[in-house]
Amino acid sequence: MAHTFGVDLRGIIDLLSHHLYSSPRVYARELLQNAVDAITARRALQPDAPGEVVVEPVDPRGNGTLRISDTGIGLTEREVHDLLSTLGRTSKRDELGFARQGFLGQFGVGLLSAFLVAERVHLVSRSARGGPAVRWTADAAGNYEVEVDESARAEVGTTIELVPSRDAEHWLEHDVVRALVGEYGELLPVTVRVGDEVVTAGELPWLTDPLGYGERVLGVAPFDAIPVEVPAVGLTGVAYVLPRGVHPGARQSHRVYLKRMLVGDAIEGLLPDWAYFVRCVVDTSSLRPTASREALYQDETLLVVREELGRQVRDWLVRLDATDPDRTAALLDAHHLGIKSLARVDEEMLRLVERWLPFETTDGAQSLRQFRRKHGTVLYLSDVDEFRQLAPVAHAQGMGLLNAGYAYDLEILERLVAVDGPGAARRVAPTEVLAALGEPERAVERAVRERLALAAEVLARHDCEAVPREFDPASLPALLVADADGERRRDAEQAGEAADPLWAELLGSLVEATPSGASQRLVLNCRNPLVRRLAELADPALVELTVESLYVHALLQSRRPMRPKDTAALNRSFLDLLDRAVRSR
Numbered sequence: 001m002a003h004t005f006g007v008d009l010r011g012i013i014d015l016l017s018h019h020l021y022s023s024p025r026v027y028a029r030e031l032l033q034n035a036v037d038a039i040t041a042r043r044a045l046q047p048d049a050p051g052e053v054v055v056e057p058v059d060p061r062g063n064g065t066l067r068i069s070d071t072g073i074g075l076t077e078r079e080v081h082d083l084l085s086t087l088g089r090t091s092k093r094d095e096l097g098f099a100r101q102g103f104l105g106q107f108g109v110g111l112l113s114a115f116l117v118a119e120r121v122h123l124v125s126r127s128a129r130g131g132p133a134v135r136w137t138a139d140a141a142g143n144y145e146v147e148v149d150e151s152a153r154a155e156v157g158t159t160i161e162l163v164p165s166r167d168a169e170h171w172l173e174h175d176v177v178r179a180l181v182g183e184y185g186e187l188l189p190v191t192v193r194v195g196d197e198v199v200t201a202g203e204l205p206w207l208t209d210p211l212g213y214g215e216r217v218l219g220v221a222p223f224d225a226i227p228v229e230v231p232a233v234g235l236t237g238v239a240y241v242l243p244r245g246v247h248p249g250a251r252q253s254h255r256v257y258l259k260r261m262l263v264g265d266a267i268e269g270l271l272p273d274w275a276y277f278v279r280c281v282v283d284t285s286s287l288r289p290t291a292s293r294e295a296l297y298q299d300e301t302l303l304v305v306r307e308e309l310g311r312q313v314r315d316w317l318v319r320l321d322a323t324d325p326d327r328t329a330a331l332l333d334a335h336h337l338g339i340k341s342l343a344r345v346d347e348e349m350l351r352l353v354e355r356w357l358p359f360e361t362t363d364g365a366q367s368l369r370q371f372r373r374k375h376g377t378v379l380y381l382s383d384v385d386e387f388r389q390l391a392p393v394a395h396a397q398g399m400g401l402l403n404a405g406y407a408y409d410l411e412i413l414e415r416l417v418a419v420d421g422p423g424a425a426r427r428v429a430p431t432e433v434l435a436a437l438g439e440p441e442r443a444v445e446r447a448v449r450e451r452l453a454l455a456a457e458v459l460a461r462h463d464c465e466a467v468p469r470e471f472d473p474a475s476l477p478a479l480l481v482a483d484a485d486g487e488r489r490r491d492a493e494q495a496g497e498a499a500d501p502l503w504a505e506l507l508g509s510l511v512e513a514t515p516s517g518a519s520q521r522l523v524l525n526c527r528n529p530l531v532r533r534l535a536e537l538a539d540p541a542l543v544e545l546t547v548e549s550l551y552v553h554a555l556l557q558s559r560r561p562m563r564p565k566d567t568a569a570l571n572r573s574f575l576d577l578l579d580r581a582v583r584s585r
């Protein structure tokens with residue numbers, strides 16, 4: 001036996017009106033939209049027909065209702081029964097069910113949003129197609145009445161009156177209504193009034209004063225305004241480049257108008273992720289809204305539009321780079337992450353980054369291009385802490401190093417090598433920097449090694465090998481380099497392959513000289529006075545204490561995290577040194 005679904009009308013109205021939309025405020029948009037669509041439909045019949053929407057918010061001296069009147073096509077009695085009283089029925093789709101061009105509505109549910117704020121809705125209409133005026137009254141429970149009332153309205157058009165539900169009165173008050181109608185309807189192509197005040201702007205404001213409009217909607221003066229368009233979806237608008245202070249993880253929020261009605265000002269997905277520092281304001285005729293009309297449908301078309309808008313922003317960047325170096329540098333300063341992320345896959349962006357983005361180097365902040373000009377190949381370290389520790393030493397040795405420890409740095413340098421060849425950049429292993437350090441005088445080296453032998457237990461406890469070297473700055477007593485055995489060998493081999501033969505040999509000897517496989521290496525600086533004094537110490541206990549203190553100091557300098565045994569060593573060596581200092585007085 002066949003059955004049909006039972007439908008609880010009240011439940012459906014509640015579901016659509018309260019759960020489809022995110023806020024009662026959208027009632028204003030849906031009613032405005034119906035009024036504008038009705039005017040569009042009438043103009044198709046009567047091109048010279050007037051086009052005006054008048055919104056009369058609740059008047060303190062009136063009967064407490066809000067009225068919206070339009071000069072649109074109106075409804076006949078039959079249409080009232082057919083369209084207003086059947087859920088999902090709409091006049092804005094063709095016979096095949098496709099949304100008809102030129103109309104904002106398409107789902108046949110928008111009118112229900114009136115019940116977000118109203119307990120009762122009265123509609124009075126006279127159709128441009130003739131017939132008597134008709135009155136429709138509906139309540140939130142799904143009851144409605146239709147009556148023909150010739151005297152209800154003389155002119156063609158429709159007036160809707162909302163009787164507020166309890167606790168929703170404020171949604172119908174003047175200031176709220178003025179703000180909502182202004183927000184949603186400011187750009188509509190018909191005149192919209194709230195009381196006596198016209199709220200529609202006429203021209204699209206971003207065409208007349210793009211920067212001024214940008215400042216108004218963004219709350220801050222934009223860095224620049226890029227005109228954008230995608231004719232295939234009737235999209236025009238502006239991409240605003242934000243001045244600074246946007247986080248790369250911040251959600252994109254674009255202001256989107258659909259046939260000049262605001263969809264929302266926090267619409268996502270209109271630009272590729274890398275363009276997080278750009279906000280669009282666009283009007284489109286054929287991107288699809290979701291049923292709540294508060295977001296865009298994430299379909300193929302939107303993907304194509306996103307790519308196209310991304311391309312237009314990128315072209316603007318390339319143009320800026322060619323015409324205004326100072327502004328390009330300022331832009332990179334403000335939004336380097338997005339641009340760096342693009343440079344990984346786009347050669348022109350790579351060149352822009354190469355020319356303008358300052359990197360931290362042993363010669364101070366420099367662009368890759370400046371650095372390449374001076375050093376030929378960009379030698380880089382991939383860890384910020386490692387760079388900070390080794391940079392002063394490398395610099396004093398005359399070696400140029402670049403810090404590639406931040407987001408996307410490695411990929412950018414790898415890309416530079418892919419485009420310009422292996423001579424463009426090379427990752428340097430810390431051992432390679434150490435290999436550039438000088439050998440101490442034999443006598444000093446022997447003396448230091450003897451003391452290190454006395455401290456063998458301490459060094460073993462910290463899984464650390466110590467080697468005497470000589471380097472500047474002399475004020476630095478020791479360097480600690482993480483040096484896991486396998487990694488070290490791999491680094492050294494790699495570096496050896498790429499480095500010049502002299503270095504390769506030095507590297508090889510350095511690796512071979514430390515066969516024990518300790519995971520870190522303490523490089524003592526024999527130019528440092530404290531290390532020189534260590535070489536002269538006779539008391540084995542003091543030697544151990546000094547070596548452990550040097551280890552802890554180097555560990556702190558390396559900014560690596562302290563393990564519990566490191567903290568214990570720090571406490572022990574500090575207290576022992578203090579004790580000795582106090583006792584010696």
Ligand SMILES: Nc1ncnc2c1ncn2[C@@H]1O[C@H](COP(=O)(O)OP(=O)(O)OP(=O)(O)O)[C@@H](O)[C@H]1O
Nearest residue numbers: 034035038083090091105106107108109110111158
């Ligand atoms: N002010 C009006 N003047 C003339 N007809 C109207 C008016 N308001 C509503 N209608 C008629 O009622 C129908 C249903 O309106 P409703 O707002 O529920 O849906 P819609 O506008 O068709 O689609 P959507 O749900 O996408 O808004 C409309 O298709 C239209 O024919």
